Amino acid sequence: MSLTTTQSTSASGRPTSSSDRQDGGGTLQPLTVSAADALAANASGLERAGELLDPAALSELLGQQVRITHVRSKPDRSLLVAHTDSRGEAGWTMLTVDPVKYHNAQERAEGFGRRIQVHSTAGPHLFSGSVWSDPQLAKELTEARAVLGEDVSWQILRYNPRRRVVATLRSGSSQKVVRVLASGADHLRQTTRHWRGLGLPVSNVSALGQRSTAVIAPMWGVSDLHSSPHPPAAVTAGAAVAALHAAPPRRSAANCAHPDPQRAAAGLGQVAPWAQQRATTLAERLAERLAPLGSSTAAEIHGDLSPDQVVLAAHGSHKIRLIDLDRAGSGHPMRDVGSWVAACRRNEQTELIDAFLTGYTEHAPAEPDDMHAWEAYAHLAGAADFFRHRETDWPAHTVRALDLTEEALNR
Numbered sequence: 113m114s115l116t117t118t119q120s121t122s123a124s125g126r127p128t129s130s131s132d133r134q135d136g137g138g139t140l141q142p143l144t145v146s147a148a149d150a151l152a153a154n155a156s157g158l159e160r161a162g163e164l165l166d167p168a169a170l171s172e173l174l175g176q177q178v179r180i181t182h183v184r185s186k187p188d189r190s191l192l193v194a195h196t197d198s199r200g201e202a203g204w205t206m207l208t209v210d211p212v213k214y215h216n217a218q219e220r221a222e223g224f225g226r227r228i229q230v231h232s233t234a235g236p237h238l239f240s241g242s243v244w245s246d247p248q249l250a251k252e253l254t255e256a257r258a259v260l261g262e263d264v265s266w267q268i269l270r271y272n273p274r275r276r277v278v279a280t281l282r283s284g285s286s287q288k289v290v291r292v293l294a295s296g297a298d299h300l301r302q303t304t305r306h307w308r309g310l311g312l313p314v315s316n317v318s319a320l321g322q323r324s325t326a327v328i329a330p331m332w333g334v335s336d337l338h339s340s341p342h343p344p345a346a347v348t349a350g351a352a353v354a355a356l357h358a359a360p361p362r363r364s365a366a367n368c369a370h371p372d373p374q375r376a377a378a379g380l381g382q383v384a385p386w387a388q389q390r391a392t393t394l395a396e397r398l399a400e401r402l403a404p405l406g407s408s409t410a411a412e413i414h415g416d417l418s419p420d421q422v423v424l425a426a427h428g429s430h431k432i433r434l435i436d437l438d439r440a441g442s443g444h445p446m447r448d449v450g451s452w453v454a455a456c457r458r459n460e461q462t463e464l465i466d467a468f469l470t471g472y473t474e475h476a477p478a479e480p481d482d483m484h485a486w487e488a489y490a491h492l493a494g495a496a497d498f499f500r501h502r503e504t505d506w507p508a509h510t511v512r513a514l515d516l517t518e519e520a521l522n523r
Contacts, residue, residue: 140390140514142507152383152499157188158207158236164193170205173231174240178203180502182272187382194271202268202277205240213247214239221245224254248274248294252325256292259321276438280331287331290320293438297327299366303440306412310359312352313433332433333423338459341419343467344430349422350471352434353414353452357445358476361412368415368443371489373398380496384510387495394492394517401485401521405444415439417448418455419464446479450486450520457516458491480523488520 143151153161163169164183170193171177181202182194190208197203208214214237221228226245232238244253257264263283270278277292291297300317307314320326337345373395381388414421416439425431449472456465472478495513498506 140387140511142505142511143386145505145507148384148386148499148507151385152185155187155382155385156185156191158191158209160207160232160236160238161191164191164205164207170195173238174203174205174229183383183500183502184273185383192273194273196268200267202243202271203241204243204246204271204273205238206273207236207238209236211237213237217241217245217247220247220250224250226250243268243271243277246273246277249277249292252292252294252321252323253277255321255323256290256326260290281328288328289331290326290328291317291438292326294325296324298324299440300327300437302364303437306362307356307434307437307440310355312356313348313431314437315433315435333425334427335424336435337419337422337424337432337464338455338461339420340424340427341461341464342424342428342430343463345422345424345432346419346464346467347471348430348432349434350468350473351475352432352471353417353448353468354472354475357411357413357448359412361410361442365412365440365442367410368413368439368441368447371402371447371493373402373489373492376489376493376495380492380510383496383499384507387510387514390514391492391495394488394514394521397521398485398488398492398517402489405446405482405485410442411445413440413443413445413448414451415441415443415448417451419452419459419461420455444482444486445476446482446486447489449478449483450488451490453483454487454490454494454516454520457487458494458513484520484523488517491517491520 149165150162153165163173167178167180170180176197178195178197180193180195184192190206190210192204192206194202194204217228217239221241226241228239228241228245230239244250260281265282267280268277269280275294279290281288281290301319304314304317308316315329315332317327317329320328337349377388377391377395380391414434414437416436421434421436423433423435452468453465456462469478491513495510498509503509
């Protein structure tokens with residue numbers, strides 16, 4: 113099958129891709145990264161969007177070599193990317209048609225003694241800055257640094273612009289982890305406290321500062337279970353998650369986001385229009401599978417369970433900690449199990465599936481049909497993440513996610 117790209121014009125006048133047509137077997141062939149990025153830039157509806165998706169072009173714009181780590185696209189409105197430079201310093205660049213966002217970013221940065229770099233105000237506004245000038249996080253980061261003191265060295269681990277920062281802090285021989293959230297950290301602290309009360313393996317977190325937007329915890333363990341797969345630790349993780357699901361859910365636990373396969377397919381179509389037709393077809397099948405589960409008895413769940421959310425005490429140890437409880441809440445228990453299974457299949461670590469289920473089924477029942485449906489949802493809902501996280505060869509990963517969605521639906 114040819115991988116050439118053809119375009120037609122939609123009713124709105126925007127070019128649409130007919131590349132990656134499905135072949136006779138119903139499969140989808142991935143584009144090259146450059147071709148897929150060109151279509152993603154076109155789908156954004158913003159001039160100069162291609163510069164923000166191309167590391168070389170973005171590096172030239174910023175005057176330094178950068179690696180793109182995160183992308184968030186709102187078609188016809190904005191494109192926001194996070195990046196790191198050769199020294200590991202995190203920053204952001206935004207392209208937006210909204211002059212209010214541009215002026216607010218300038219004012220907030222200046223209010224904290226920072227500056228943003230303005231690249232263009234003709235047409236879409238194009239501007240950039242460091243993580244410390246992030247319009248939604250600068251105040252929280254400034255307070256956290258003030259509380260900790262200037263002698264603390266920050267290493268940014270994950271940066272989602274305008275939403276969260278996760279960093280390790282080093283002061284002398286002491287090392288800790290801090291999370292700064294634009295939406296506030298009360299939910300994270302309350303969830304951690306409740307889970308610890310249930311005897312679950314989670315590290316304690318403490319509030320950092322007075323704004324309830326940051327938490328700090330001791331550095332624990334040596335690696336996560338994705339980087340260092342160890343089946344005995346997966347057994348422990350399965351048992352811990354089963355204990356969570358068996359406990360009465362808190363009345364105060366917020367409901368996890370309702371599964372919406374059609375929304376997931378539409379979101380993928382915004383960044384990978386060449387894959388939307390197949391994603392939509394799969395979403396229709398998946399919606400039928402998930403519909404009966406909406407009235408099922410809910411449990412307290414992790415909400416984003418995968419091997420990289422499990423930290424090992426030591427290499428070869430079965431002792432673990434569950435981390436990243438930001439999305440915890442009330443939901444169907446098989447949502448966690450399906451999420452775990454999906455991550456293991458995606459990473460070709462199927463030995464961790466059997467181990468996890470061994471630990472889980474010793475304490476709670478697994479429901480295979482429901483588990484397969486939730487696995488399919490995890491694959492579909494995560495299909496756009498490869499673009500957002502700028503994974504190498506993200507189009508191929510996207511196609512594989514859709515293949516795995518279909519395989520799970522066919523089980």
